[in-house]
Amino acid sequence: MGNDILSFLRKSKAKIDEFILEALPAEDPVPEIELLFAMMREYPLRPGKGLRPALCLLTCGAFGGNSDKALTTAAALELFQNWIVIHDDIEDGSELRRGLPVLHLQYNSPLAINAGDALAGKMWEVLLGNREIVGPQKGFAILREFTVMLNKTTSGQHIELSWVDKNRWDLSEEDYFLMCRNKTAWYTAVAPMRLGAIIADAPEKTLTMMVDLGLKLGVAFQIQDDVLNLVGSEEKYGKEIGGDIQEGKRTLIAIHLYNHADEGERSRITEIMNKPRQDKTPQDVKEILSLMRKYGSINYASDFAHRLSAEAKEMLGELPFDGDPLYREMLQQLVDFVVSREL
Amino acid sequence: MGNDILSFLRKSKAKIDEFILEALPAEDPVPEIELLFAMMREYPLRPGKGLRPALCLLTCGAFGGNSDKALTTAAALELFQNWIVIHDDIEDGSELRRGLPVLHLQYNSPLAINAGDALAGKMWEVLLGNREIVGPQKGFAILREFTVMLNKTTSGQHIELSWVDKNRWDLSEEDYFLMCRNKTAWYTAVAPMRLGAIIADAPEKTLTMMVDLGLKLGVAFQIQDDVLNLVGSEEKYGKEIGGDIQEGKRTLIAIHLYNHADEGERSRITEIMNKPRQDKTPQDVKEILSLMRKYGSINYASDFAHRLSAEAKEMLGELPFDGDPLYREMLQQLVDFVVSREL
Numbered sequence: 001m002g003n004d005i006l007s008f009l010r011k012s013k014a015k016i017d018e019f020i021l022e023a024l025p026a027e028d029p030v031p032e033i034e035l036l037f038a039m040m041r042e043y044p045l046r047p048g049k050g051l052r053p054a055l056c057l058l059t060c061g062a063f064g065g066n067s068d069k070a071l072t073t074a075a076a077l078e079l080f081q082n083w084i085v086i087h088d089d090i091e092d093g094s095e096l097r098r099g100l101p102v103l104h105l106q107y108n109s110p111l112a113i114n115a116g117d118a119l120a121g122k123m124w125e126v127l128l129g130n131r132e133i134v135g136p137q138k139g140f141a142i143l144r145e146f147t148v149m150l151n152k153t154t155s156g157q158h159i160e161l162s163w164v165d166k167n168r169w170d171l172s173e174e175d176y177f178l179m180c181r182n183k184t185a186w187y188t189a190v191a192p193m194r195l196g197a198i199i200a201d202a203p204e205k206t207l208t209m210m211v212d213l214g215l216k217l218g219v220a221f222q223i224q225d226d227v228l229n230l231v232g233s234e235e236k237y238g239k240e241i242g243g244d245i246q247e248g249k250r251t252l253i254a255i256h257l258y259n260h261a262d263e264g265e266r267s268r269i270t271e272i273m274n275k276p277r278q279d280k281t282p283q284d285v286k287e288i289l290s291l292m293r294k295y296g297s298i299n300y301a302s303d304f305a306h307r308l309s310a311e312a313k314e315m316l317g318e319l320p321f322d323g324d325p326l327y328r329e330m331l332q333q334l335v336d337f338v339v340s341r342e343l
Numbered sequence: 344m345g346n347d348i349l350s351f352l353r354k355s356k357a358k359i360d361e362f363i364l365e366a367l368p369a370e371d372p373v374p375e376i377e378l379l380f381a382m383m384r385e386y387p388l389r390p391g392k393g394l395r396p397a398l399c400l401l402t403c404g405a406f407g408g409n410s411d412k413a414l415t416t417a418a419a420l421e422l423f424q425n426w427i428v429i430h431d432d433i434e435d436g437s438e439l440r441r442g443l444p445v446l447h448l449q450y451n452s453p454l455a456i457n458a459g460d461a462l463a464g465k466m467w468e469v470l471l472g473n474r475e476i477v478g479p480q481k482g483f484a485i486l487r488e489f490t491v492m493l494n495k496t497t498s499g500q501h502i503e504l505s506w507v508d509k510n511r512w513d514l515s516e517e518d519y520f521l522m523c524r525n526k527t528a529w530y531t532a533v534a535p536m537r538l539g540a541i542i543a544d545a546p547e548k549t550l551t552m553m554v555d556l557g558l559k560l561g562v563a564f565q566i567q568d569d570v571l572n573l574v575g576s577e578e579k580y581g582k583e584i585g586g587d588i589q590e591g592k593r594t595l596i597a598i599h600l601y602n603h604a605d606e607g608e609r610s611r612i613t614e615i616m617n618k619p620r621q622d623k624t625p626q627d628v629k630e631i632l633s634l635m636r637k638y639g640s641i642n643y644a645s646d647f648a649h650r651l652s653a654e655a656k657e658m659l660g661e662l663p664f665d666g667d668p669l670y671r672e673m674l675q676q677l678v679d680f681v682v683s684r685e686l
Contacts, residue, residue, distance in 0.1 A: 030521065036501040087460060091453035110434035110504050113456060114497050117430060120460075121493035124467065128487055136479035143486070144471055150464035154457050158379040161453050178373065 005333035012057055012074070013050030019075040020044045023126050039107060039115035040122065043082040046098035049343065051221075051334075052077045055192035058331045064323035065200025072129050073142055073195050079123035080146070080187065084153060086116035091161060092247055093277055096240050134199055141198050149191040156183025163250050167274045169258050169266075176255050177219060185218025206320060213315040220308035221338045226251035227302050230289065232342060242285045248273040252304060256297040257288075265291060302339075309339040348676035355400055355417075356393030362418040363387045366469050382450060382458035383465065386425040389441035392686065394564075394677075395420045398535040401674045407666035408543025415472050416485055416538050422466035423489070423530065427496060429459035434504060435590055436620055439583050477542055484541050492534040499526025506593050510617045512601050512609075519598050520562060528561025549663060556658040563651035564681045569594035570645050573632065575685060585628045591616040595647065599640040600631075608634060645682075652682040 024041050028034045053074035060070040088094070089102040090109050096102065104112035127146060130139040159179040163171065193210045229244045230253065244251055258269055269291065272284045292298050313335045321328045367384050371377045396417035403413040431437070432445040433452050439445065447455035470489060473482040502522040506514065536553045572587045573596065587594055601612055612634065615627045635641050656678045664671045 030502070032502045032505045033498055035505060036498060084460075087456050091456055108508060111501065111508065113430050113434055114500050114504060117427075117463075117493065118497035118501070120463065121490050121497060124486070125490040125494070128483060128490065131479075131483050136474075136483065139483070140471060140474050140479065143467070147464050147468040147471065150460065151468070154461035154464060155376055155379060157457050158454065158461070159373070159375045161457060162375045162378060165451060165454065 005330050005337055008058070008330055009050060009054050009337075012054045013048070015071065016050055016053045016075050016078050017044070019071060020078060023075070023079075024122060036115060036118060039103060039111065040119045042103055042106070043086060043097065044078070046100060048078075048081075048098055049341075050078065051338075052081060052188060052192045055189060055331075055334060056196040058327050058334065059193045059196030060200045061196075061327035062319075062321045062323045062331055063197050063200035063202045063206070064321075065196070067196075067327075069133055070196055070199045072126060072133055073199060074192075076123050076126045076146070077187075077192055077195070079119060079126060080149070083116045083119035083123060084187070086112055086119065088157065091157065092249070094243065094247065096243070138198060142195060145191055145195055145198065149187045152182045152186035152190075156180065156186075159183070160250060164248065167270070169250075169255075169270050169273065171250060171255050171258075173252065173255065176250065176252055179250070180219050180222050180252075181215045184222040185215045187218075188214075188221050189218035190214030200323070209315070209319060213312055213319075216308045216315070217312040217335060217338060220305045220312065223252050223301050223305040223308070224339045224341065226253055227298060227305065228342065230292070230298055242289065245273070245285045245288050246277050246280050248275070248277075251301070253292055253297045253301045254288075256300050257292050257295050260295045260297070261291060305339045309335055348673050348680055351401070351673055352393060352397050352680075355397045356391070358414065359393055359396045359418050359421050360387070362414060363421060366418070366422075367465060379458060379461060382446060382454065383462045385446055385449070386429060386440065387421070389443060391421075391424075391441060392684075393421060394681075395424060395531060395535045398532060398674075398677060399539040401670050401677065402536045402539030403543045404539075404670035405662075405664045405666045405674055406540050406543035406545045406549070407664075408539070410539075412476055413539055413542045415469060415476055416542060417535075419466050419469045419489070420530075420535055420538070422462060422469060423492070426459045426462035426466060427530070429455055429462065431500065434500065435592070437586065437590065439586065481541060485538060488534055488538050488541065492530045495525045495529035495533075499523065499529075502526070503593060507591065510613070512593075512598075512613050512616065514593060514598050514601075516595065516598065519593065519595050522593070523562050523565050523595075524558050527565040528558045530561075531557075531564050532561035533557030543666070552658070552662060556655050556662075559651045559658070560655040560678060560681060563648045563655065566595050566644050566648035566651070567682045567684065569596055570641060570648065571685065573635070573641055585632065588616070588628045588631050589620050589623050591618070591620075594644070596635055596640045596644045597631075599643050600635050600638050603638045603640070604634060648682045652678055 021041070021044070024044065025037050026041065028037060056074040056077055057067045057070050061067040085097060086103050089097055090104045090112060094102050095105065103115065107115075127143055128139075130142050134142070156179050160183060190211055191214075193214050194207050197207055197210060226244060226249075230242060232241060240246070244254075254273065258266060261269060269288065272280065272288055275284065313332060316331060316335060364384070364387070367387065368380050369384065371380060399417040399420055400410045400413050404410040428440060429446050432440055433447045433455060437445050438448065443449075446458065450458075470486055471482075473485050477485070499522050503526060533554055534557075536557050537550050540550055540553060569587060569592075573585060575584060583589070587597075597616065601609060604612060612631065615623065615631055618627065656675060659674060659678060
């Protein structure tokens with residue numbers, strides 16, 4: 001294990017990829033089934049950061065657990081991310097995922113919804129393997145964490161989709177944080193850390209401490225993601241730049257803008273943001289971007305993410321780690337990476 | 344327990360409904376979350392036959408198990424059916440489910456896909472309760488049956504959706520049976536029976552015998568469903584009569600027709616069946632129906648279903664039941680009901 005977080009991410013991603021590709025079948029005598037398998041492998045085969053599995057493995061190691069025993073669970077976290085984004089991409093009308101067309105545009109929506117469900121089935125199947133690795137008691141505890149995570153993620157996604165459905169923009173930062181904590185932060189940070197800690201036998205009190213920490217870290221991750229969506233490089237970031245404006249996404253940036261704009265600007269903002277994606281012109285996107293710059297909304301969000309990440313780092317320092325200190329150092333680096341990353 | 348299958352179905356459905364409504368939350372301080380809960384409760388609250396949970400409870404009793412211990416698993420089977428049809432209705436472009444508009448027309452597709460995922464999460468959560476009821480070993484075995492079931496169901500659905508995607512009608516009966524066994528028969532009959540038997544401690548050999556039996560019973564159920572879709576009463580059946588023709592569904596009836604029609608009729612059949620739903624006229628539906636009558640396709644399918652059901656009943660007689668004979672009798676009645684039902 002190197003002591004540099006980027007090299008750790010690369011190595012752990014390679015291990016997870018290997019595990020997942022072995023778990024996902026590729027061949028079948030029935031050609032239709034082989035196509036389903038190809039669809040299930042499509043997102044896992046695309047390049048990704050592997051942040052969530054890495055967070056799980058590092059937390060397990062930092063609490064003195066054997067991170068090899070966390071590999072199955074970490075791979076299941078990656079499978080979770082993969083199936084949930086297949087459905088999210090349909091729900092949000094996204095166009096690119098990790099630099100390539102989304103699955104439902106590559107095939108069609110009915111096939112993609114179903115492939116997402118099939119991948120979810122594979123995730124649960126993989127998790128049943130934990131019985132042999134960590135025993136039935138922890139095996140059940142891990143499954144419970146996954147049901148809580150799915151519950152949180154779908155709640156958050158539902159809140160966001162209802163806002164879109166009702167064309168709502170009169171949202172407070174608190175509204176945003178409630179949505180984001182559920183939709184993204186829980187599965188991005190809370191669950192990976194808790195799972196790693198469970199496998200390492202950390203006590204209940206420690207698991208509870210990870211909720212607040214993970215929520216801060218996960219929200220910081222999402223805000224940074226939204227910043228990169230507007231100012232990043234498409235090549236590194238893997239989605240269309242400005243895509244969030246085209247999707248009319250309720251980001252902290254967009255909510256800050258709406259809450260600071262004057263009345264005339266507000267009606268212009270909602271007019272553009274509520275347009276269906278295909279009706280939005282490049283000029284529309286530019287207009288929103290320039291208003292965001294006028295009100296400092298992007299800087300505001302970026303500062304917010306850095307503040308949250310600093311708070312998460314402080315909380316990390318208070319956790320009763322008892323494993324190899326190298327893991328703790330890498331966890332600290334990972335917290336920094338979440339807001340310093342360009343991809 | 345009465346000895347009449349219809350009264351058993353009513354009573355067991357009431358128990359399952361009670362269980363499910365207790366498991367599904369209804370209230371939340373956040374109005375958006377309360378809407379998600381309402382969506383999750385929508386299908387479970389609509390009237391249904393509760394065939395799958397009943398099959399599980401009866402099989403458990405017939406093998407001498409305590410059917411109260413199968414209640415959680417039976418309820419999870421009903422939750423499975425509910426979440427999977429939310430997604431299927433979107434994938435197939437259906438309009439009615441149990442006599443009312445499908446969930447994605449009542450709300451919208453993004454919200455409905457997500458509500459299906461949330462309901463799936465609830466199903467897994469419910470299943471974790473088995474650890475306390477039947478112990479960790481059987482608890483894991485039950486979870487494994489559910490992952491196999493999801494795997495089969497999504498494979499079958501994928502096969503059917505690929506045919507639609509490619510406008511394929513050059514299908515053999517064997518193609519149809521492969522699709523139907525995966526898509527419907529496994530979760531309708533194989534899994535419910537195997538689950539009931541697992542809870543009753545039936546040996547592996549018995550579980551294996553249930554695969555062939557369940558596949559026959561499940562395919563018989565589906566064919567009868569397709570017959571009712573064409574000749575049933577909308578009030579009893581709960582879906583639009585002729586809806587399968589409007590959806591262009593590959594039923595045994597439609598495949599029989601295609602394989603027996605002359606060349607001119609064939610091109611007319613594919614022309615009509617491949618039209619998007621909204622372009623199909625009532626005249627189109629009538630034309631297909633009259634061709635189906637001309638070639639005896641509906642009677643052919645109905646006879647086929649009865650033959651499969653008779654074979655299933657014979658296989659049922661060979662199972663080494665060791666519980667109260669009343670359960671076995673009701674199972675036999677249930678097998679008859681599957682093809683004699685009008686709803």
